[in-house]
Amino acid sequence: MIIRARTRNTRTALTLLAAATLSLTACTASPAPAPHQRPAALKDRNPAAARQAPPTLAPGPQGLTPVFTSAPRAVQAPRGAAKAAPTVALTFDADMTADQGRRAAAGEHFDNPPLVDTLRRLKVPATFFMTGRWAEQYPAQTRDIGRDPLFEVANHSYSHYAFTPRCYGLPTVAPHRMRAEVERAFTALRESGVERPVPYFRFPGGCYDQRALRAIAPAGVTAVQWDVVGGDAFAKDPDAVARQVLQGVRPGSVVVLHCTRSAAPATERAVRTIVPALRERGFRFVRVSEQIGAARGARDARRDGARPAGARPDGAWPDDTRASGTRPDGARPDDNGASGTRPDGARPDDTGASGARPEDTRASGSRPDGPRAAGAAPN
Numbered sequence: 001m002i003i004r005a006r007t008r009n010t011r012t013a014l015t016l017l018a019a020a021t022l023s024l025t026a027c028t029a030s031p032a033p034a035p036h037q038r039p040a041a042l043k044d045r046n047p048a049a050a051r052q053a054p055p056t057l058a059p060g061p062q063g064l065t066p067v068f069t070s071a072p073r074a075v076q077a078p079r080g081a082a083k084a085a086p087t088v089a090l091t092f093d094a095d096m097t098a099d100q101g102r103r104a105a106a107g108e109h110f111d112n113p114p115l116v117d118t119l120r121r122l123k124v125p126a127t128f129f130m131t132g133r134w135a136e137q138y139p140a141q142t143r144d145i146g147r148d149p150l151f152e153v154a155n156h157s158y159s160h161y162a163f164t165p166r167c168y169g170l171p172t173v174a175p176h177r178m179r180a181e182v183e184r185a186f187t188a189l190r191e192s193g194v195e196r197p198v199p200y201f202r203f204p205g206g207c208y209d210q211r212a213l214r215a216i217a218p219a220g221v222t223a224v225q226w227d228v229v230g231g232d233a234f235a236k237d238p239d240a241v242a243r244q245v246l247q248g249v250r251p252g253s254v255v256v257l258h259c260t261r262s263a264a265p266a267t268e269r270a271v272r273t274i275v276p277a278l279r280e281r282g283f284r285f286v287r288v289s290e291q292i293g294a295a296r297g298a299r300d301a302r303r304d305g306a307r308p309a310g311a312r313p314d315g316a317w318p319d320d321t322r323a324s325g326t327r328p329d330g331a332r333p334d335d336n337g338a339s340g341t342r343p344d345g346a347r348p349d350d351t352g353a354s355g356a357r358p359e360d361t362r363a364s365g366s367r368p369d370g371p372r373a374a375g376a377a378p379n
């Protein structure tokens with residue numbers, strides 16, 4: 001494993017490499033608004049586009065970027081209608097970092113065309129979270145994925161550097177550069193041919209805190225975490241990855257996996273097991289935008305006093321998706337995810353020792369990014 005390297009320079013280079021690899025996004029039919037155009041503002045100027053703009057969550061307290069982790073477990077079926085099938089969103093991080101250009105030039109594959117082919121063959125809607133650097137390295141694939149109505153493309157920052165200190169050894173982005181990191185990635189996606197990237201952002205390593213949520217608020221995105229770690233980063237055994245996903249998925253789940261052969265060579269084969277198995281259980285695959293739409297709808301219904309299916313007598317929800325920036329483990333964003341210990345008990349600033357990394361979720365249940373409650377792991 002990379003981390004074992006001895007020499008200091010090699011160690012730094014490898015830590016960077018490890019961190020980079022670790023952290024390892026239907027295009028709505030009508031012209032969706034640029035991500036920073038809040039639906040509210042859009043509604044006034046262009047109601048049609050607002051109606052079809054991908055759903056976002058309302059800002060959190062003090063206007064912080066809202067954080068989404070998973071959709072409500074219980075979905076209210078319209079009166080008399082058959083019970084709605086439970087949904088699950090598979091998300092794939094195409095997280096090439098700003099300093100991996102030379103490795104790509106040397107022939108390393110940070111993409112995974114067979115994975116995209118398999119998703120198409122199995123007709124699986126999915127969301128790709130791309131770094132701007134990945135889009136620049138693979139513009140044709142970016143355009144191809146972005147133009148396929150089966151998929152949607154979201155933002156995973158330009159460089160895949162961390163938005164908090166001590167995030168798995170990843171280089172960090174200065175607070176005054178954080179908004180630019182998000183917007184530079186959107187520009188790279190559009191320049192590569194994604195006409196309508198969806199307004200969702202995944203923090204590299206899953207590391208965020210209140211400062212980061214405030215710094216990127218003007219970009220008007222919804223931050224998307226996960227509740228199921230795929231465990232595919234550096235995993236060689238697809239069955240172990242499939243087992244981890246199948247054990248973790250619940251109605252409304254968001255699963256984090258990777259779209260990079262370099263750091264996640266088993267993902268495509270694991271998907272071939274995961275998809276039929278979850279369909280067998282009655283799950284319907286959706287893009288993140290549909291999960292967020294469901295969460296928003298559920299929250300609006302709650303606000304209007306409707307009691308959803310499964311709601312407790314006190315009206316509380318079976319599982320509150322905490323759109324207000326509080327993570328399921330109740331920790332506040334400024335806990336930087338550090339509050340929740342991940343499956344392997346490690347903390348975000350625990351990069352090197354065990355050689356494990358944020359998204360370095362070994363299929364043995366080790367970690368992705370962040371606390372289990374919030375669905376740690378790689379990103």
Ligand SMILES: [Zn+2]
Pocket residue numbers: 022023024093095156160204205359378379
């Ligand atoms: Zn990542």
